[in-house]
């Protein structure tokens with residue numbers, strides 16, 4: 001059954017196509033055999049088409065000139081019945097977003113176009129990873145589907161009461177798996193009327209994200225550049241450091257979605273964690289955002305049970321003492337090492 005509340009508009013659907021990397025293509029071969037293939041794709045031509053590569057012969061090429069259906073989906077999480085309180089069977093649900101579109105499967109033959117599309121495809125899937133584009137790509141075909149008749153759908157608890165959603169967020173944060181954190185951000189993004197639970201409350205005009213996306217790592221790297229502790233690190237190092245961290249939170253401005261604060265921790269989840277790269281954008285300071293980020297990180301699922309949390313700071317000692325950090329020693333660089341002990345380690 002199609003529910004109005006589950007329908008996504010074109011912009012929301014395109015956002016999914018931009019974010020995802022893999023789609024399923026379904027079509028038929030000339031002799032009428034059904035065909036379905038998972039593919040790496042990328043959006044091209046101002047988001048009006050998708051392209052992907054193929055062997056120059058085979059079933060996909062046989063489907064060229066015929067109508068195909070493409071499907072892209074994000075399975076976000078399965079939530080057990082207990083997360084929405086006791087009730088009749090079966091309140092367990094899968095949260096997901098998905099987009100489908102139809103179009104004609106085209107084989108791109110112009111060499112300049114093939115090169116441009118191949119570049120776009122590589123840039124999406126392996127940005128700056130040491131590949132080069134041959135002058136005349138051989139042994140590869142580029143296929144294109146222009147986006148027509150697109151439908152998007154999301155099941156992210158839109159049909160549940162706001163209080164039920166809030167209690168789900170608390171349960172997800174409590175369980176704290178990676179997919180739970182992604183689900184928290186997705187539920188809040190789709191249902192802005194959901195009361196923000198205490199662990200994610202932020203100053204007016206901004207919000208916290210507990211599962212930042214790769215695009216946030218780019219922005220965090222820019223915000224972190226040329227701080228006294230990052231002077232030796234280039235953009236890629238700073239970006240990848242955020243992406244590879246088990247606990248990373250950011251704050252974004254409500255009106256622009258621009259990243260305005262970031263904090264992360266290296267952690268073994270049990271014994272030790274080390275807080276790194278806390279920065280709030282100049283124009284957002286002294287409104288409580290740094291404190292909110294610090295408190296949320298101390299309660300992060302990968303940090304909350306650690307017995308000892310360390311950090312080093314040159315001039316934010318008083319700020320850190322508010323959260324219980326105590327001075328341990330002074331490093332050769334002049335930074336003060338501090339720690340918060342919850343158990344003897």
Ligand SMILES: CC(C)(COP(=O)(O)OP(=O)(O)OC[C@H]1O[C@@H](n2cnc3c(N)ncnc32)[C@H](O)[C@@H]1OP(=O)(O)O)[C@@H](O)C(=O)NCCC(=O)NCCS
Nearest residue numbers: 278279280284285286287288289290291292312313316319
């Ligand atoms: C340290 C840092 C993250 C603090 O961020 P912030 O958002 O300004 O932090 P908060 O607003 O929570 O608290 C900072 C100060 O503002 C005050 N403050 C908090 N809310 C306020 C409000 N609504 N109105 C006025 N002042 C407020 C706090 O009392 C605190 O006072 P202090 O200057 O005496 O310490 C920020 O200054 C920064 O990015 N510094 C550069 C990088 C850095 O040093 N990182 C820390 C490494 S450990």
